[in-house]
Amino acid sequence: MIQESLDNAVEIVPGLWSVNNLFEENELDELFQRIENEPEENWGVCRFGAYNQSNNSRLELKWITDGVLDDIWVKLDSLDYSRFGFKFRTAIVWKDYEGYRISEHADSEHIIGSMQIYLNNAPENLGTVFGEHALPFIPNTGYIMDNIYKRLHKMPNAVPKGVTRYSLYALFDYMEDKN
Numbered sequence: 770m771i772q773e774s775l776d777n778a779v780e781i782v783p784g785l786w787s788v789n790n791l792f793e794e795n796e797l798d799e800l801f802q803r804i805e806n807e808p809e810e811n812w813g814v815c816r817f818g819a820y821n822q823s824n825n826s827r828l829e830l831k832w833i834t835d836g837v838l839d840d841i842w843v844k845l846d847s848l849d850y851s852r853f854g855f856k857f858r859t860a861i862v863w864k865d866y867e868g869y870r871i872s873e874h875a876d877s878e879h880i881i882g883s884m885q886i887y888l889n890n891a892p893e894n895l896g897t898v899f900g901e902h903a904l905p906f907i908p909n910t911g912y913i914m915d916n917i918y919k920r921l922h923k924m925p926n927a928v929p930k931g932v933t934r935y936s937l938y939a940l941f942d943y944m945e946d947k948n
Contacts, residue, residue, distance in 0.1 A: 770796070770844045775913075776852065781902050784915035786853070791886050797909050801888050803837045804830065804862060804935055811836075812864055826869035826928065830862040838862055845939055853913055855882045855941035862888075865934040870927035875919040882941035886911035889935045894926045906934065 770791055778786035792800065812828040832838050838860065846857050858881075876883065885897065886909065893905035897912065899922045904912050914920060928934050 770848060772848055775848060775850065778852075778913060781899070781912075782920075784918040785899055785902070785920060786913045787904060787910070788884065788886065788913055789910050791911070792909055794909075797888070800837070800841070801908075801935065804864075804888065807837065815863065826866050828864045828866075830864070841937065850882075850913075850941060851944060853882065853915065853941070854944050855913075855915075856944050858940045858942050860940075861938045863934075863936050863938055865928050865936075867930045867932070868927055869924075869934065871924045873921050873923040875921055876914075876916050878916075880916045880940060881943055882913065882915050884911065884913045884937075884939040884941070886937040886939075887935075888937060889933070891932050891934045892926070892929070895924065895928060895932075895934050897922050898925050911936070 771793060774788055774791045778788045780786050807830060811831050811833065813831050815827040815829045830838050841862070842860050845860050848857070850857060887896070887906045889908055891906050893907060896904045896906040898904070899912075899914075899920050904910070914922075
């Protein structure tokens with residue numbers, strides 16, 4: 770993973786940054802191959818999110834010691850998020866398939882900060898929209914969001930038939946209390 774991608778993240782509006790090239794190219798290719806080759810039994814019902822997403826064609830990768838998610842966690846934990854006032858808490862890998870879409874929402878108050886990085890080629894219109902700011906679904910890009918602003922965001926288009934949308938989602942705590 771590339772620390773400079775975080776250091777060079779562009780603030781779109783207060784508390785929302787776009788991130789490009791978090792992974793080295795070969796690192797992303799290897800990661801995606803590993804994720805794509807995970808057996809179906811290693812994917813489970815999504816336990817996390819703004820809503821009960823288990824009915825929305827979203828699965829999450831199960832934590833397996835020395836598995837893909839464990840490797841990602843170690844790499845994410847080695848990065849410096851202090852520019853955003855964050856420290857790393859945990860990571861999730863999501864697999865969204867036909868019909869998945871999440872309507873406009875603000876994240877739960879239990880989410881302090883989050884980062885979503887898109888991992889594979891899929892239609893660009895499957896990204897995340899924050900008001901007038903659309904972040905297209907382009908591999909190795911995404912966003913970091915400070916949830917203190919309770920930004921409304923959505924995925925305006927459902928995943929079409931024959932497409933799978935993979936993304937990495939990380940959660941953060943504040944380095945220090947912001948109150």
